[in-house]
Each structure stands twice: as C-alpha cells, then as structure tokens.
Amino acid sequence: MSAVAMSAGPVRIGSVTLDNPVMTASGTAGYGTELSRYVDLGSLGAVVVKSLAAFEWPGNPAPRLSPAGSGMLNAVGLQGPGVEHWLAHVLPELLATGATVVASIWGRTVEEYAQAAAMLAAAPHGVVAIEVNLSCPNLDHGGGDARRAIFAHDPALSAQVIEATATCGRPRWAKLSANTDRVVDIAGAVAAAGAEAVTCINTMLGMAFDPVTRRPTLATGGGGLSGAAIHPIAVRAVHDVHAARPELPIIGVGGVSTGWDAEELFLAGASAVQVGTATYADPRAPAKVLAQLRNAERRADGGG
Numbered sequence: 001m002s003a004v005a006m007s008a009g010p011v012r013i014g015s016v017t018l019d020n021p022v023m024t025a026s027g028t029a030g031y032g033t034e035l036s037r038y039v040d041l042g043s044l045g046a047v048v049v050k051s052l053a054a055f056e057w058p059g060n061p062a063p064r065l066s067p068a069g070s071g072m073l074n075a076v077g078l079q080g081p082g083v084e085h086w087l088a089h090v091l092p093e094l095l096a097t098g099a100t101v102v103a104s105i106w107g108r109t110v111e112e113y114a115q116a117a118a119m120l121a122a123a124p125h126g127v128v129a130i131e132v133n134l135s136c137p138n139l140d141h142g143g144g145d146a147r148r149a150i151f152a153h154d155p156a157l158s159a160q161v162i163e164a165t166a167t168c169g170r171p172r173w174a175k176l177s178a179n180t181d182r183v184v185d186i187a188g189a190v191a192a193a194g195a196e197a198v199t200c201i202n203t204m205l206g207m208a209f210d211p212v213t214r215r216p217t218l219a220t221g222g223g224g225l226s227g228a229a230i231h232p233i234a235v236r237a238v239h240d241v242h243a244a245r246p247e248l249p250i251i252g253v254g255g256v257s258t259g260w261d262a263e264e265l266f267l268a269g270a271s272a273v274q275v276g277t278a279t280y281a282d283p284r285a286p287a288k289v290l291a292q293l294r295n296a297e298r299r300a301d302g303g304g
Contacts, residue, residue, distance in 0.1 A: 014196025020046035025276030042098025054115035066217035071229030117165035152177035155189035231255025242269025259292025
C-alpha cells in the first residue's frame with residue numbers, strides 16, 4: 001500500500017492535487033448542488049458531475065432505475081442539459097459551495113467527444129479535470145453488436161477519444177469498463193494517448209425481471225449494474241491495471257459505501273475513490289466514507 005493510499009489527506013492524481021481522496025461518482029450526485037443539503041461539497045476531494053454531452057439529451061424512457069439484489073440497475077441513458085447550459089446555469093452555483101469539480105463528458109462519436117471537450121476549454125479553474133466516459137456506443141463503428149461498438153471495449157477507439165479531447169486544455173481521466181477482458185490493454189492505450197489517470201470501473205451489464213409482470217424491470221430491458229454487487233469486480237480491475245501500469249494513477253469506483261470499501265481499493269492500487277450508488281440510500285455517504293478513512297488513519301497512527 002502506497003504512502004498516498006495510506007493517507008486521507010491530500011492526494012496527487014497526475015498533475016491534479018486534491019485535498020483528500022474521496023469524490024462523488026459521475027451519474028449519482030447530479031450536475032450541481034443536489035447533495036449540498038447533506039454534504040459540504042467543498043470538504044470532498046472533488047465532485048464529479050453527471051456525464052455531459054455537447055448537446056441536450058433526453059435519455060431513456062422510464063422506468064430507468066431498479067433494485068437488483070445487492071446492487072442497482074440503471075438505464076437512465078445519459079440524460080443531460082448539455083455542456084453550454086451546465087457552464088452558464090449550473091456550474092457557478094456548484095463552484096460557490098467551494099467544491100473542486102471534475103466534469104464528465106460523453107459522446108456517440110469521436111467528434112462529439114471532441115466537441116464537448118472543446119466547449120469545456122473556457123471553464124473556470126475550479127474545474128480541475130475532465131473525466132472521459134468511454135462506456136458509450138460508437139455510432140460510427142458499426143458491426144451490429146452494441147457491446148463490440150462500445151469505445152471502452154476497444155483500445156484503439158479509446159485512444160482516439162482521449163487524443164481528440166485534448167482540446168479541453170486540462171487533465172483527462174479515462175473512465176474504463178470491466179465489461180471486457182481488455183481493460184489492462186485499454187488502460188495502457190489511453191495513458192499513451194494522453195490520459196493522466198484512469199477511473200475503474202463503470203457499471204456492469206445486467207438485467208432483472210419483475211416477479212409480478214414477468215417483464216424486465218427497466219424499460220430498455222437491460223442496464224448497468226452498480227453498488228455493492230460489483231465491488232469485488234472493481235477491486236480486481238484496479239489490481240490488474242495497477243499491476244500492469246504501476247505508474248498510472250487509478251481512481252477506484254464500484255460499491256464504495258464504507259471506509260473499508262475504499263481501503264480495499266487503495267490496497268489494490270487506487271490513489272483515490274469515488275462514492276456513487278451508496279448516495280441513493282444515504283446522500284451523506286461520501287462524507288461518511290471520508291470520516292471513516294480519517295478515523296482509520298488516526299487508529300493506525302496510534303490515536304485511538
């Protein structure tokens with residue numbers, strides 16, 4: 001376990017220094033101050049906002065969320081107001097809370113990623129990094145198989161996106177998927193293309209049926225599984241990427257709801273963590289994880 005991982009204090013991720021290693025996860029904390037009633041957003045390492053495109057996007061039809069065993073399924077479909085609206089009408093209030101902000105972007109083509117990144121070039125300095133959500137279908141890739149067409153399943157496509165998003169003018173973190181056995185290869189490809197860090201992992205493919213209607217619980221059929229159910233997968237992905245690329249900073253995400261969950265990801269090789277699905281059950285979850293890490297650090301230092 002590295003010196004950085006042992007600390008609940010400042011952490012360096014590439015060229016970005018955060019006050020502590022606990023962030024929100026994209027997609028679970030909204031675009032702005034949604035959690036500010038429950039958490040001092042300025043006390044977190046960063047607030048990673050829900051993924052934004054270069055345009056407004058309606059997302060998928062309801063129902064879009066469903067419990068699934070020890071996890072949660074979602075098929076929200078990346079609904080969002082677009083980068084321009086976010087910059088003008090949402091970001092100022094978020095920055096006013098004292099939050100350090102990481103913007104997340106998505107696109108259906110390399111060009112759409114590039115457009116979203118370029119629009120963020122003029123963002124205030126409080127936006128310290130861009131997390132590039134690679135778990136999106138590439139509409140130009142073809143082949144008829146949605147899983148084959150996802151950027152995060154292809155090293156070359158992932159690298160193209162990272163190269164194209166350099167127009168944002170700030171550090172980029174590539175958010176990877178564990179729905180592929182090539183996650184280590186993809187981590188290497190995005191690092192070579194300019195990503196300063198990788199975020200491991202995004203949701204896993206899943207599906208559930210309603211026992212009464214005997215139909216899928218989500219309108220789209222399947223969706224992304226998150227929460228406690230995927231935590232061991234996240235730990236393994238972080239471990240494997242770190243073993244292959246020890247110089248590459250990793251942000252661990254997947255089923256973090258306690259300080260020990262975060263510590264497991266640190267032990268596997270992560271420098272920082274994100275708290276996501278746990279906020280649905282308890283919007284104070286990110287602050288609680290940070291407090292538990294600090295208590296564990298005090299105990300390790302002999303502070304009782």
